[in-house]
Amino acid sequence: MSSRYNHKEVEKKWQTVWSDKKIFQTEIDQNKEKFYVLEMFPYPSGKIHMGHVRNYTLGDVVARYKRMKGYNVLHPMGWDAFGLPAENAALTEKKHPESWTYQNIKTMKNQLLKMGLSLDWTREIATCHPDYYKHEQKFFIDMFKAGLAYKKEAEVNWDPIDKTVLANEQVIDGRGWRSGAVVEKKKLSQWFLKISKYSDELLRDLEKLNNWPNKVKIMQSNWIGKSTGAEIDFKVLENNKKIKVFTTRPDTIFGATFIALSSEHELVVEISKKNIELQKFIKSCERLNPEKTKKGFNINLFVDHPFIRGKKLPIFVANFVLKEYGLGAIFGCPAHDQRDLDFARQYNLEVIPVVKPNNVNLNSFNINDEAFTDEGILINSEFLNGLNINDAKNKIIDEIENKKIGKKKVNFKLRDWGISRQRFWGCPIPIIYREDGEILTVEEVDLPIKLPEVENFSESSSALSNISSWKETVCPKTGMKAYRETDTFDTFFESSWYYFRYCNSRLDKPFEKKDIEYWLPVDQYIGGIEHAILHLLYSRFFTKALRDLNYFNLNEPFKGLFTQGMVTHLTYFNKKGEWVEPKDVEKIDGQLKDINGYDVETGKIEKMSKSKKNVVDPNDIINSYGADTARWFMLSDSPPERDLQWTETGISASFKFINKVYELVDRSKNYKSASVEDFDILDNLKSIINEVSENIESFQFNKSVAKIYEFVNILSNSLSEKKMSEKGFKWSLGKLSVILHPFIPHISEEIWSNIDNSTLCINQSWPVEEVKKKTKFKLAIQINGKTKEIIEIDDSLSKQMVLELVKNNDKIKKNISGKNIIREIYVPGKIINLVV
RNA sequence: GGGAGUAUGGCGGAACUGGUAGACGCGCCGGAUUCAAAAUCCGGUCACUUCGGUGGUGUGGGUUCGAUUCCCUCUACUCCUACCA
Numbered sequence: 001m002s003s004r005y006n007h008k009e010v011e012k013k014w015q016t017v018w019s020d021k022k023i024f025q026t027e028i029d030q031n032k033e034k035f036y037v038l039e040m041f042p043y044p045s046g047k048i049h050m051g052h053v054r055n056y057t058l059g060d061v062v063a064r065y066k067r068m069k070g071y072n073v074l075h076p077m078g079w080d081a082f083g084l085p086a087e088n089a090a091l092t093e094k095k096h097p098e099s100w101t102y103q104n105i106k107t108m109k110n111q112l113l114k115m116g117l118s119l120d121w122t123r124e125i126a127t128c129h130p131d132y133y134k135h136e137q138k139f140f141i142d143m144f145k146a147g148l149a150y151k152k153e154a155e156v157n158w159d160p161i162d163k164t165v166l167a168n169e170q171v172i173d174g175r176g177w178r179s180g181a182v183v184e185k186k187k188l189s190q191w192f193l194k195i196s197k198y199s200d201e202l203l204r205d206l207e208k209l210n211n212w213p214n215k216v217k218i219m220q221s222n223w224i225g226k227s228t229g230a231e232i233d234f235k236v237l238e239n240n241k242k243i244k245v246f247t248t249r250p251d252t253i254f255g256a257t258f259i260a261l262s263s264e265h266e267l268v269v270e271i272s273k274k275n276i277e278l279q280k281f282i283k284s285c286e287r288l289n290p291e292k293t294k295k296g297f298n299i300n301l302f303v304d305h306p307f308i309r310g311k312k313l314p315i316f317v318a319n320f321v322l323k324e325y326g327l328g329a330i331f332g333c334p335a336h337d338q339r340d341l342d343f344a345r346q347y348n349l350e351v352i353p354v355v356k357p358n359n360v361n362l363n364s365f366n367i368n369d370e371a372f373t374d375e376g377i378l379i380n381s382e383f384l385n386g387l388n389i390n391d392a393k394n395k396i397i398d399e400i401e402n403k404k405i406g407k408k409k410v411n412f413k414l415r416d417w418g419i420s421r422q423r424f425w426g427c428p429i430p431i432i433y434r435e436d437g438e439i440l441t442v443e444e445v446d447l448p449i450k451l452p453e454v455e456n457f458s459e460s461s462s463a464l465s466n467i468s469s470w471k472e473t474v475c476p477k478t479g480m481k482a483y484r485e486t487d488t489f490d491t492f493f494e495s496s497w498y499y500f501r502y503c504n505s506r507l508d509k510p511f512e513k514k515d516i517e518y519w520l521p522v523d524q525y526i527g528g529i530e531h532a533i534l535h536l537l538y539s540r541f542f543t544k545a546l547r548d549l550n551y552f553n554l555n556e557p558f559k560g561l562f563t564q565g566m567v568t569h570l571t572y573f574n575k576k577g578e579w580v581e582p583k584d585v586e587k588i589d590g591q592l593k594d595i596n597g598y599d600v601e602t603g604k605i606e607k608m609s610k611s612k613k614n615v616v617d618p619n620d621i622i623n624s625y626g627a628d629t630a631r632w633f634m635l636s637d638s639p640p641e642r643d644l645q646w647t648e649t650g651i652s653a654s655f656k657f658i659n660k661v662y663e664l665v666d667r668s669k670n671y672k673s674a675s676v677e678d679f680d681i682l683d684n685l686k687s688i689i690n691e692v693s694e695n696i697e698s699f700q701f702n703k704s705v706a707k708i709y710e711f712v713n714i715l716s717n718s719l720s721e722k723k724m725s726e727k728g729f730k731w732s733l734g735k736l737s738v739i740l741h742p743f744i745p746h747i748s749e750e751i752w753s754n755i756d757n758s759t760l761c762i763n764q765s766w767p768v769e770e771v772k773k774k775t776k777f778k779l780a781i782q783i784n785g786k787t788k789e790i791i792e793i794d795d796s797l798s799k800q801m802v803l804e805l806v807k808n809n810d811k812i813k814k815n816i817s818g819k820n821i822i823r824e825i826y827v828p829g830k831i832i833n834l835v836v
Numbered sequence: 837g838g839g840a841g842u843a844u845g846g847c848g849g850a851a852c853u854g855g856u857a858g859a860c861g862c863g864c865c866g867g868a869u870u871c872a873a874a875a876u877c878c879g880g881u882c883a884c885u886u887c888g889g890u891g892g893u894g895u896g897g898g899u900u901c902g903a904u905u906c907c908c909u910c911u912a913c914u915c916c917u918a919c920c921a
């Protein structure tokens with residue numbers, strides 16, 4: 001494609017101007033309303049991908065628009081710089097993860113700079129820098145002192161060949177990704193944060209997040225998993241010990257026919273010490289999927305039924321009872337729980353129905369292979385008989401509390417957040433273990449605990465526990481020998497507070513309270529749906545925890561959230577079934593061929609990924625078409641929340657548009673026109689401008705784009721047919737550059753500079769146009785709801801006058817001749833409907 | 837199994853609280869320009885049609901003067917979650 005518009009030159013020029021004039025550097029200004037726009041910061045993996053381009057383009061539209069609307073906009077960027085890929089790269093390249101990371105940051109920053117984003121780069125952060133992570137070491141110490149951080153045993157994935165702990169993503173089909181060895185579960189003592197303390201608040205406050213997608217709120221709410229029920233004690237006959245059970249269906253207690261315990265229940269652990277059969281059973285369950293096979297082991301002990309005198313229930317160890325949920329123990333009521341029923345049938349246990357459907361006769365109701373879990377009426381349940389489920393629940397809970405054998409209980413699925421990672425490239429946990437067994441937090445003056453310098457990074461140095469020179473230390477108080485905690489933080493720790501750090505990223509404290517008060521919460525956060533639960537939940541927790549540690553007074557970090565769709569691309573594969581890169585595919589005589597001339601077929605449209613080879617490199621696109629073209633394509637057609645399909649025709653359409661706009665401006669330089677009546681045209685343009693604004697406000701950028709196409713088409717048409725006055729045309733071009741600005745800022749500045757060389761387009765205020773009320777409108781005439789004719793009428797006409805006009809219309813006359821009009825419905829400004 | 841969402845031309849997608857279905861872009865067709873092509877510009881483009889019309893928003897039904905929009909049924913696809921007692 002040829003063009004006189006030189007995107008490389010123009011884009012570079014304006015990027016330099018913005019940067020030289022420090023346009024995007026922001027400071028607190030109490031006279032202006034603030035607006036904090038944030039996109040989820042990238043992991044510095046090497047180069048930016050289309051997902052980043054889409055994410056940051058969306059954010060930039062908001063940031064530039066809000067700025068032109070007069071807000072004091074904070075729009076920062078940084079790097080989520082700790083993580084496993086750096087360790088892997090360090091192993092293969094024999095370099096320190098740090099140098100690999102900073103190299104990537106440099107490359108990716110250059111790529112982002114070329115996109116022309118309105119970022120305040122003076123606030124840039126990299127979470128792997130000690131000036132960043134030293135503050136989170138302080139947070140951890142505060143949390144530890146406040147009882148929010150604690151240590152307990154937890155399982156990790158252990159690779160017996162590499163003798164290393166593996167992250168979940170390093171375990172592929174149960175095997176270590178590097179060694180291929182079958183991964184073992186190993187128990188280690190690890191650090192946890194008490195997010196569960198905030199379960200209720202995290203759930204409740206979701207309701208206040210009005211500018212969050214419902215989908216995300218539902219996902220978080222399910223994850224927190226609140227359920228109300230009861231805790232009930234069962235007494236073991238043989239030894240008088242108590243088994244505590246959690247249930248959401250205490251109303252079915254009279255249908256209880258057995259007790260089931262998880263293999264890690266303390267009673268089971270105790271018994272299994274002396275019972276080899278039980279040990280074998282537990283071992284055999286490890287390889288079973290309980291969803292397919294439910295297995296139990298009868299330990300020949302019984303409990304008393306708390307409400308039925310003399311009734312004994314057998315106790316099983318069962319593979320379908322979860323150890324992490326509730327109390328690791330349940331009572332089985334087979335008639336009203338499918339899992340219990342499956343289990344009962346297998347071990348010939350009693351099935352006693354205690355709830356029957358409302359409209360079914362008691363005699364004709366029985367349980368076969370399907371448990372009855374719907375609403376109904378209590379039966380076979382003494383004092384509960386005849387009640388509905390809800391009333392029965394309340395009554396039995398009262399009874400349980402009266403008898404002091406349990407209580408009403410709210411249970412959450414949410415587990416505490418395990419933050420220990422047995423890795424090198426992460427933030428060290430500031431704890432030392434003294435030889436006398438004391439666990440101490442590192443003194444504040446000794447922070448940061450920096451990562452060690454390591455030459456020739458290798459497997460053996462990939463965990464801090466192997467670096468004894470770093471690990472060994474002395475207690476600063478007593479001089480006793482001590483060693484450091486060698487676990488590092490989960491990288492979600494860094495991303496849980498980076499949005500606070502942007503307020504003043506060079507400060508010696510994590511942040512200043514007054515800055516937080518001005519800038520937070522983030523008004524618009526934008527990122528992928530994949531962070532719906534973990535990152536966003538951890539950040540919400542962190543905010544509440546820091547609030548309780550008196551850092552500030554803020555309840556929620558992100559006021560508005562937007563989750564964008566993925567960037568997808570058609571896949572290609574050859575006869576051998578190998579994926580083929582799009583750039584290697586060519587259409588020859590209607591047949592797709594690869595570079596070797598072999599036939600290629602198209603596969604599904606999928607998310608861009610290296611493995612499917614359907615990736616398009618943003619760098620190539622920006623180099624050959626320019627940033628504006630890439631941005632325009634990202635914003636056209638697809639609504640931001642949906643997936644965007646990358647196509648070659650799409651990108652060239654965007655390129656065409658950019659050039660068309662340039663040509664239009666170029667051709668209009670000597671525009672001369674006799675004085676013409678252009679009120680209608682200008683009015684139309686004005687209402688288009690307002691619609692562009694509305695669509696930006698509601699995050700429907702694809703609709704803004706469509707409106708801008710209309711705007712440009714009108715201008716282009718007016719130019720060739722001389723429909724507008726010189727003054728009107730010049731006005732329109734000015735407005736065009738302004739409304740283009742948030743989307744494609746470079747060409748926008750270029751056009752603006754033709755109009756006014758002394759100011760910048762980014763500094764113009766966003767237009768709000770007054771559109772005169774139309775005096776005429778188009779009225780659709782319907783017969784029985786079907787449109788037959790459209791006429792233009794005056795606004796001031798009464799219904800009677802309109803009716804007369806309509807009935808005298810030739811076409812309508814024909815349609816209604818010989819028929820009776822039963823009803824006439826007139827909606828002014830829209831339709832008139834004659835019912836015949 | 838549980839939860840959420842989506843379905844409109846050849847394609848991506850518009851249609852405000854029910855009121856002219858298909859805006860805008862792509863593709864395709866025709867024309868202009870050109871020695872020719874690319875690029876560019878102009879026009880057309882839901883289907884059927886006896887050119888009067890008729891049908892049409894995944895399926896079937898309902899409410900209404902009027903339904904892409906509201907209610908019910910079914911189907912297909914996508915995502916999340918999963919023995920959560």
